[in-house]
Amino acid sequence: MMDQRWRPTVNEREFIEHALQSDIRVDGRRPFDFRKLKIAFGREDGSAEVELGETRVMGYVTAQLVQPYKDRPNEGTLAIFTEFSPMADPAFEPGRPGEAAIELGRVIDRGLRESRAVDMESLCVVAGKHVWSVRVDLHILDNGGNLIDAANIAALAALCTFRRPECTVGGDDGQQVTIHDPEVRDPLPLAIHHLPIAVTFAYFGDGNIMVLDPTYKEEAVMGGRMTATINSNGDVCSIQKAGGEGVMSSVIMQCLRIASVKAADITSKIKSNVDEYTTEKAVRKVKRTPVLVAKKNDVPDITMESNDGALESQTSKTPNDAQGISKDPPAIPNDKRHEDAKSRLSESNPEVESMSNSGIVGESDEAKESVSPKSLKDAVKPKHKRKKKQHGKS
Amino acid sequence: MESKKPLRSAFVDDYVVPGDVILDLADMTNQTIKLGAGLRQDCDTIQVTSAGRLRLSKPNKYWVENSQKRYIPSVEDTVLGIVVDTKPDNFLVDIKGPSVAFLPVLSFEGGTRRNIPKFEIGTLIYARVVKANSIMNPELSCMDAIGKAAEFGQLKNGYTFETSTGLARMLLSSPTCPLLEALGKKLSFEIAVGLNGRVWVNAPSPSNIILVSEAIKQSESFNRIQQRSMVEKLLAKLA
Numbered sequence: 315m316m317d318q319r320w321r322p323t324v325n326e327r328e329f330i331e332h333a334l335q336s337d338i339r340v341d342g343r344r345p346f347d348f349r350k351l352k353i354a355f356g357r358e359d360g361s362a363e364v365e366l367g368e369t370r371v372m373g374y375v376t377a378q379l380v381q382p383y384k385d386r387p388n389e390g391t392l393a394i395f396t397e398f399s400p401m402a403d404p405a406f407e408p409g410r411p412g413e414a415a416i417e418l419g420r421v422i423d424r425g426l427r428e429s430r431a432v433d434m435e436s437l438c439v440v441a442g443k444h445v446w447s448v449r450v451d452l453h454i455l456d457n458g459g460n461l462i463d464a465a466n467i468a469a470l471a472a473l474c475t476f477r478r479p480e481c482t483v484g485g486d487d488g489q490q491v492t493i494h495d496p497e498v499r500d501p502l503p504l505a506i507h508h509l510p511i512a513v514t515f516a517y518f519g520d521g522n523i524m525v526l527d528p529t530y531k532e533e534a535v536m537g538g539r540m541t542a543t544i545n546s547n548g549d550v551c552s553i554q555k556a557g558g559e560g561v562m563s564s565v566i567m568q569c570l571r572i573a574s575v576k577a578a579d580i581t582s583k584i585k586s587n588v589d590e591y592t593t594e595k596a597v598r599k600v601k602r603t604p605v606l607v608a609k610k611n612d613v614p615d616i617t618m619e620s621n622d623g624a625l626e627s628q629t630s631k632t633p634n635d636a637q638g639i640s641k642d643p644p645a646i647p648n649d650k651r652h653e654d655a656k657s658r659l660s661e662s663n664p665e666v667e668s669m670s671n672s673g674i675v676g677e678s679d680e681a682k683e684s685v686s687p688k689s690l691k692d693a694v695k696p697k698h699k700r701k702k703k704q705h706g707k708s
Numbered sequence: 709m710e711s712k713k714p715l716r717s718a719f720v721d722d723y724v725v726p727g728d729v730i731l732d733l734a735d736m737t738n739q740t741i742k743l744g745a746g747l748r749q750d751c752d753t754i755q756v757t758s759a760g761r762l763r764l765s766k767p768n769k770y771w772v773e774n775s776q777k778r779y780i781p782s783v784e785d786t787v788l789g790i791v792v793d794t795k796p797d798n799f800l801v802d803i804k805g806p807s808v809a810f811l812p813v814l815s816f817e818g819g820t821r822r823n824i825p826k827f828e829i830g831t832l833i834y835a836r837v838v839k840a841n842s843i844m845n846p847e848l849s850c851m852d853a854i855g856k857a858a859e860f861g862q863l864k865n866g867y868t869f870e871t872s873t874g875l876a877r878m879l880l881s882s883p884t885c886p887l888l889e890a891l892g893k894k895l896s897f898e899i900a901v902g903l904n905g906r907v908w909v910n911a912p913s914p915s916n917i918i919l920v921s922e923a924i925k926q927s928e929s930f931n932r933i934q935q936r937s938m939v940e941k942l943l944a945k946l947a
Contacts, residue, residue: 321790321802323790323868324830325832325864325867325868326867327830328865329865329867329914329917333914333917336914340918341918
């Protein structure tokens, strides 16, 4: 499909270079400005989607237990896989990765591995037998230029939010590994020491004009490109300059200086996005806790939890005649029960009520618990008093 | 007894989808109707083949107007093409359509075998579509119907970018669209718009060119009032 590929016109080529002589880029940016960066996370741990201007890349991290390499028996492994989807660019062909795909994977891999950004030794479970192998899949969704930088950010964001299952070693010979279910034991994050950020420069006009974060059109017209991977401490993790025009060493040093400033900027953006995501996830988890607490305390009746409205509305009628003491009419408890957290909490009280009263039907009791302002529980279970008072006001 | 009154389709200026029947020819006698893009004759009925708005141009030309990134060539459209190859008889020109278009080397004013223009790959050409059907490659010409050059030919300098076909049509609408009018009041520039969704802008200074290009690209979904306010904001920032 050769004729489907986009080609720059002579006019564009000349204009992009001409405009750069006056330090103007065709999308209105200054030469050393990054495009707008947006990081979004998926539902599962370890999936991130990055938008850098028009470029979109998705990163996805998975891990499994494997046998380690013979020469490194107590280290885990990290592997990067890239997929250049044909929907990202008409020039991408499905099937085997092309040269650009392999180069991208290699640059990101080198940045993470050589700089020891991800701690490999903490991924060892049983030396010589079982280690965690972490796999990062990068899918290019839209090619708007500068895939390396965007893919790197996606890989880092995904690694930061990835959680691997906790596993314990036991058994007779100390070799049995049990992987715990994430519901039972919280999965653990990877140990990441620092974030190596890739910053790409494009060269124009005999190597003396350079811009940061080239767009698709600028990449088609540029003379050469260089990617520097730097972390916020200023450590250079890797440099990649494959072919293209020659540049002076002073220009390279200047680029490294600019890159370290930009790397600090992007690192703080990644960290703030990751923190926001993890706190939001933790907050969502906290709301679930009352259910677990109620379940543990519940002695006799388990059925009441599942049939919220139906069962209780039926049974609440009968004991009304039997236990007329300090019980509010059943109408109010029905409304109260619709509030999730509160009804769950009130379930923890039934056992106390059933002890104090005859305990015929616990359901209606706990429903009325939530409404009656003062009863025996206030004296017996002071720790629930605070929560009770909140929904005790009817 | 022939009915002299032309039967007008009830769907003019409405949105239609493929499969809609817009006109039944059984009721009409001795009248000719011209069908443009997106319409097809099926025995006695005229059916729609692409989704969009049905338009009528007096006295009897119907076509369906829609906006998309790809361009379907249609005769008499003026387009901006990029030369991708040269052959002995034709230039192969990409006009954002399903297939590459042919521009005969002699379709220039006063063109003979001795003065064939030399276009390198990547040259931008403003041309007119002469032949277009779904079976063959479309054919272009750099002359108007009489044989004069009339602004067709190579466009030098400036900057090109791509838009949707709907935006290109909006830029070409008459009276002049508010976007270009507002920009023209403050800046001086020249512009060529191809109905295939390609635009060429030229101005004395690069910053003006970029300003006009960005303004046009942003106004993809704006109506008249929004366009005008967007341009005013942009120019106010400059001043």
